Amino acid sequence: MNCNVKAADGKLGVLVVGLGAVTTTFMTGVLMARKGLAKPVGAMTQYDKIRVGKGADKKYLKYDEIVPMAKLDDIVFGAWDVYPENAFESAMNCQVLNEKDILPVKDELEQIVPMKAAFDKNYAKRLDGNNIKTCKDRWDMTEQLREDIRNFKKEHGVNRVVVLWSASTEVYVPVNKEVHYSLATLEAAMKANDVENIAPSMCYAYAALAEGAPFIMGAPNTTVDIPAMWEMAEKNKLPIAGKDFKTGQTLVKSGFAPIIGTRCLGLAGWFSTNILGNRDGLVLDEPANFRTKEVSKLSTLESILVPEEQPDLYTNYYHKVRINYYPPRNDNKEGWDNIDIFGWMGYPMQIKIDFLCRDSILAAPLCLDLVLLSDLAARAGRWGTQRFLSFFLKSPMHDYTKGEVPVNHLFQQYAILKNAIREMGGYKPDQELD
Numbered sequence: 001m002n003c004n005v006k007a008a009d010g011k012l013g014v015l016v017v018g019l020g021a022v023t024t025t026f027m028t029g030v031l032m033a034r035k036g037l038a039k040p041v042g043a044m045t046q047y048d049k050i051r052v053g054k055g056a057d058k059k060y061l062k063y064d065e066i067v068p069m070a071k072l073d074d075i076v077f078g079a080w081d082v083y084p085e086n087a088f089e090s091a092m093n094c095q096v097l098n099e100k101d102i103l104p105v106k107d108e109l110e111q112i113v114p115m116k117a118a119f120d121k122n123y124a125k126r127l128d129g130n131n132i133k134t135c136k137d138r139w140d141m142t143e144q145l146r147e148d149i150r151n152f153k154k155e156h157g158v159n160r161v162v163v164l165w166s167a168s169t170e171v172y173v174p175v176n177k178e179v180h181y182s183l184a185t186l187e188a189a190m191k192a193n194d195v196e197n198i199a200p201s202m203c204y205a206y207a208a209l210a211e212g213a214p215f216i217m218g219a220p221n222t223t224v225d226i227p228a229m230w231e232m233a234e235k236n237k238l239p240i241a242g243k244d245f246k247t248g249q250t251l252v253k254s255g256f257a258p259i260i261g262t263r264c265l266g267l268a269g270w271f272s273t274n275i276l277g278n279r280d281g282l283v284l285d286e287p288a289n290f291r292t293k294e295v296s297k298l299s300t301l302e303s304i305l306v307p308e309e310q311p312d313l314y315t316n317y318y319h320k321v322r323i324n325y326y327p328p329r330n331d332n333k334e335g336w337d338n339i340d341i342f343g344w345m346g347y348p349m350q351i352k353i354d355f356l357c358r359d360s361i362l363a364a365p366l367c368l369d370l371v372l373l374s375d376l377a378a379r380a381g382r383w384g385t386q387r388f389l390s391f392f393l394k395s396p397m398h399d400y401t402k403g404e405v406p407v408n409h410l411f412q413q414y415a416i417l418k419n420a421i422r423e424m425g426g427y428k429p430d431q432e433l434d
């Protein structure tokens with residue numbers, strides 16, 4: 001094996017933006033797993049085995065047997081949030097996990113106290129917290145976040161930091177060529193306090209990249225999905241990934257749509273609806289915030305069932321996605337999919353999928369995988385958009401300025417993920433199915 005990845009020495013700082021349902025479930029699970037009290041089920045980095053070699057030489061290895069990975073014991077958590085509750089209080093409030101699964105790590109969780117958030121109420125009107133920075137302008141916001149990252153590194157003696165956005169979805173910020181297409185114009189807009197075009201999340205991303213930390217966008221925000229941030233990532237030689245964790249409904253969609261496409265069945269319509277009652281649902285009840293999610297959720301089918309490639313099968317199918325805030329369900333989301341397909345001679349059929357899932361239980365392992373794999377990518381000297389992480393994301397970033405089409409097909413994404421790990425480990429990529 002000829003692996004050129006730098007060793008994962010020392011501690012890894014994981015700074016999360018948003019100390020809510022997803023991140024407290026992620027942190028609690030990591031801390032519990034460290035004590036041997038829970039299993040990190042669903043995390044590819046902890047369970048998946050990738051084949052290396054072929055024929056008689058083939059073997060199946062876990063990721064850390066192929067490339068040097070940071071261990072759960074190496075992780076030190078930090079956070080920002082609009083509300084001042086520490087991670088223990090927040091985990092209890094979110095009611096995702098039972099008390100018995102939180103109390104054994106109460107002391108560690110209590111030490112994770114959120115730093116003041118870089119926040120603008122116009123980007124999430126339903127939130128009303130008071131743990132918020134006072135900023136002169138967006139540039140000052142960025143400077144304050146940079147200082148937070150530097151202080152966190154010093155206080156905790158961490159070598160490396162990854163910043164993960166898992167805060168509420170912001171209102172939709174359309175890409176504006178005048179501002180978002182170059183780093184120079186982005187910086188100028190921050191200095192000019194252009195609050196329309198510079199979302200707070202952009203300040204977090206800029207601060208992370210300026211301080212040498214990879215940045216992951218777990219919400220559908222367009223934050224790092226703009227040429228200016230690609231330029232910043234390239235300039236500082238750092239990985240970026242986004243956007244929107246692929247947890248429940250879209251995971252099913254990107255895994256199920258290939259059945260229809262591979263079997264050359266037709267699609268007349270796909271109606272997806274969700275009911276959820278957590279704070280994420282509350283924020284997404286606001287139309288401007290839902291718009292961001294809608295754009296992300298709608299993008300999945302278009303590149304799997306492509307009308308231009310199969311006009312008889314996929315022209316004008318009706319694709320609709322709804323999210324309804326329904327408090328009684330809290331984090332236990334119900335995702336319904338009604339799929340109208342057609343077969344031989346156009347005869348219609350229906351498929352119904354009802355996924356009674358738990359949002360944060362599905363998102364927590366993605367947080368772990370995205371953090372550990374972004375840290376790996378940085379040590380492997382990779383920078384810019386990390387396409388191999390598309391597997392974990394609903395709306396994978398791609399260079400739309402050059403007409404690049406994103407890969408949404410779950411199993412193609414998995415092949416890309418495996419090949420990236422193989423290559424980083426010094427093995428040959430290949431196209432064989434396992």
Ligand SMILES: NC(=O)c1ccc[n+]([C@@H]2O[C@H](COP(=O)([O-])OP(=O)(O)OC[C@H]3O[C@@H](n4cnc5c(N)ncnc54)[C@H](O)[C@@H]3O)[C@@H](O)[C@H]2O)c1
Binds near residue numbers: 082118127
């Ligand atoms: N759980 C899933 O299945 C899933 C899937 C895809 C994406 N997501 C996204 O992950 C994010 C987190 O989801 P959640 O269920 O944990 O939500 P949550 O509401 O429980 O937590 C989000 C937290 O972010 C904080 N916050 C908002 N703006 C902030 C800012 N500018 N700075 C710092 N903190 C800020 C809020 O106060 C809140 O505590 C959401 O954007 C959601 O859309 C979740």
